[in-house]
Amino acid sequence: MNVSLLSDATTILLLATPEILIPVILGGVSLFLLQIGMGQAQTKFKLALVGLGIVLLLGSFAFHFMDAAPTLPKALQLAFGMLSVFGAVGLLSFREPIHAALGFAVAVLSTAGIFLLQAAPFIAASTIIVYVGATIIIFLFVLMFAQSTHPQIQDVRLTSPILAIFGGMLLLLMIQGAISTLPIAAIPERAPQRVVDLGRVMYTDYLYAVEIAGTLLLIATVGAISLGQKKRVGRTTTSASSLTPPASQRPL
């Protein structure tokens, strides 16, 4: 692509068609309602409104995809997309931490579903293993011990709601513009030997990237272990091992 970033941005801004603007404005309304919902007690009605806004937003996306006859993969893709957005909204707006974590799980699982539809089963499976399997379980593990009956006021009070709404709207505008200008890859009909191909590409063309990522993870692991260890020096113990006299007192 020979177009610079700036002209890309101006192209997106020039694409102010109703098709793009309506979802952006609806998204802004959703964000507004979401923030009110987070600030006050009665959330259910407002959450429903947020959901409605997002359904309308996705409906506009659906027009992009549904230009031809509706097929099962397209319907599934739409359903997965909606589910993932609902999950994300749930993650942000549920009071109970465990419900929020479940919302995130739903979002990630439906993203994996979209990967599956794009004939990328390996990515789908590894997304589930890494995010839903490991990350959220650790997350839940922590949450179970941090049960609080009332949410902290810092968590629900917003410092600058107007800025957040406009920032969110700008982000939506950019995503919408990008989606409507960039070519969307077609869903491959059938992809045999995908995992083998992926492995070959990863360990030939992208060998350095894979190795560097692996090294980084190793360093992170070593760092986590060394940070997590308690300092041995100066530790006061009352355990059975303290019965052993210190080295200076022991006979040689």
Add this chain to the structure above:
Amino acid sequence: MTIDWNFLWPLGAAMVIVLGFVPVAGLYMTFIERKLAAYVQDRVGPNRVGPLGLFQSIADGIKIFLKEQVIPSHVHKSVYLFAPTIGLMCAMLSIAVVPYGPANAEPGPGFRAIIAPGVDIGILFLLAISSLSAYGIILGGWASNNKYSLFGATRACAQFISYEIPIGLSLLGIIAMTGSLNIEKLVAAQGDGIVNWNFWWQPLAALIFFVAALAESNRLPFDLSECEQELVGGFHTEYSGIKFVLFALAEYTHLVTVSFLTVLLFFGGWHFPGLTGPVDATVAGFLIRWVVLAVKVSLVVAFIMQLRWTLPRFRYDQLMGLAWKGLIPLGILNLLGLVIVLTFDASRWWMTILSVAILVLSGMANVTMAQKRIQRKAASRMAMETQYS
């Protein structure tokens, strides 16, 4: 949209068989387990209902459905009701890629004894779903709003996360040698005779897989999350009636899946001396292979049940130590041996020698270290006594 019935009827039949088989199998596994327990403990076991007590499970099933639905007042109701369903759903989902009868690796028309044939990521799918199966337990334990349930759930959490790693490590060898993640292909690669069974050249991996999979399916000696002596009943303390049975059913489904996987991945699946090569189209050949597979799986199930009544439950630190200090290092060493064999393009029988050598040497090192530790402790106690006396 046209519906291709030639494609759909085998799929529907495979699903109906699994959905029908799993609950009945769950009920009868309880019966078999009780009979085996009675045999081990020199009792008779259930023998009142029907011939040999065979209708006991059916009576139990009817009783479960007719029981009063008790929902304690202090639980988080929605999650509390949702959790057993999630548990069973994940357990059933993992069967989708496991061939429960003979199925050729090459795609073809007609009935095949697997719900999702030819899944390119078979084993990875299994690992993904088994990592989800902790959700049922965790949510159930949390939603019960009860300290003991929560303890059980957190134990299950740590256990699931820890034992996923040795499972992955133990399966890498077979995957690397066969060059596929597809379970049907992994079975077909063992089809040329009994010497081709993966167990012979990956004995250590088979051991690691079996132990870790047992821990993942929450069976004794690894059922720390439902440890009666410490936790009343564990994560399902607040559950009763059909909600409790869904948890139990999920556990038995895991047990069946683990047994199937052990047989399919390490003991040649439906192959047997004299019964080699791809599955032939005749009904008799199909049925004989099915019987062979069923017998092998039943043997593994019986072995797991005997383990329950033979071994005492681990202590919690022993459980974690077994995963992190025992199975994971062994798995990594096994993988290292495999890498050496693959790099030098050597015969895979070197793997057998290496596996046995790794197991024996690590065992010897462990014993030596334990002896040294005991000697050091004794010496320091002696020194203390001489000093203070």
